[in-house]
Structure formats: C-alpha cells, structure tokens
Amino acid sequence: DIQMTQSPSSLSASVGDRVTITCRASQSISKFLNWFQQKPGKAPNLLIYGASNLQSGVPSRFSGSGSGTDFTLTISSLQPEDFATYYCQQSYTTPLTFGLGTRLEIK
C-alpha cells in the first residue's frame, strides 16, 4: 500500500498568515493527489484534485502543487473559516490512502 505522510501534524497560525502543508507519498504517484478540508463533526470537503486543480467553489487562496512523491497545499492568506484539519489522499491505485491529517489551529 502507498503510505501518505503529512507534515506538520498540527500547526498554529494567525488570520492573514500564509500556510503550507506538505504531503509525501511512499512511491511516485504522478499527480494523482487530492486535498480535503474537514471541520469537526462534518464530512470532508474537496479542495484540490490532480495535485493542482482547484475544485469548483473553493476560494482561490487555496492552491496545490507537486508531482511524483512530494506535494504541498498552500493557503495564501488564512481566513477564520480555514481553521480545520486537512488531509491528502492518493488516487493512483487501490487501496486509496489518506494522510494522517494536519490540524490547523488559531494562534
């Protein structure tokens, strides 16, 4: 199975900060990488697919990059509603696998 390693596991930041979350795959997955945001008690919400494609309706302050084994999710200017947990997920092969998540907290 492909292991997805996210870092950091938690992060404290302030409104307006630029934040970057990284995700590393245990083998090359080309650009088959998706990012989700999840708030407590809610279902995940798709942010980015294919490593860098912004899902319809997602604010443009979210962006993704990377290919192969190393990927990043960047939030250019944090808004209050962005404090949540973020997951990467590989769609290269089954079993599909998720990272352990990055919890983004208010400083």
Added chain:
Amino acid sequence: EVQLVESGGGLVQPGGSLRLSCAASGFTFSSYWMYWVRQAPGKELEWLANINQDGSEKRYVDSVKGRFTVSRDNAKNSLYLQMNSLRAEDTAVYYCARVEVLMTYHYYYMDVWGKGTTVTVSS
C-alpha cells in the same frame, strides 16, 4: 441539489451485521463510481471500497475484504454496504462519496460526500 444521505448505522454487538444505505439525489447516479470511506473516532479517513457504474467492478481495502460487500441499485439510486463479522475496530462514521473523473488525465476524486452514519460495535 446534489445530495448523498447515509442511513443504517447503529449499535451492534461484535460478530454482528449491519447494512448501510446511501441514497443519492440530484444527479444521474448510474453514471458514477461510488466509494465508501470511514473515520474512527479521532482518527484519519480510511477508504473501504469502490464500485463502478454498473456494479461489475468492486475493490476493497484488506481490513474489510471478505467481511464487507458493496453493492448498488441504480433503479433506486442507492448504494449499500453490507457489513458482517463486525469488530470493535469497525466503530466509525461511515461516509459514501461520489467519484468524479477528469478523463483527460484519469484523475479520480471524491467531490460529493454524505454527512455520514455512525456505527458502534460494542457488547
């Protein structure tokens, strides 16, 4: 409105069975792959199974293979997950998700999720 609504969760004893349902509306259900994903309390997301549009292709994660069965009824716009031989470690919120595909690059992604149904396995 595009919507997925899970049901069928509850409290079950170890070794018991449950059948989860996922009712789809607002889109042509028969045109989409579908996934089941779960999340144990305080844990990360875990993909469980997928099924193609006509139900002829199914795949499972090893931890549920042989115990869980995914199926669908396109006439009823419904997805199912039959769960047998349940264990304490199956306690989780279970989500169904629609799979969108960007065919140019074969990108598969879960673009619509239900709110989830909670399964608790305990004596």
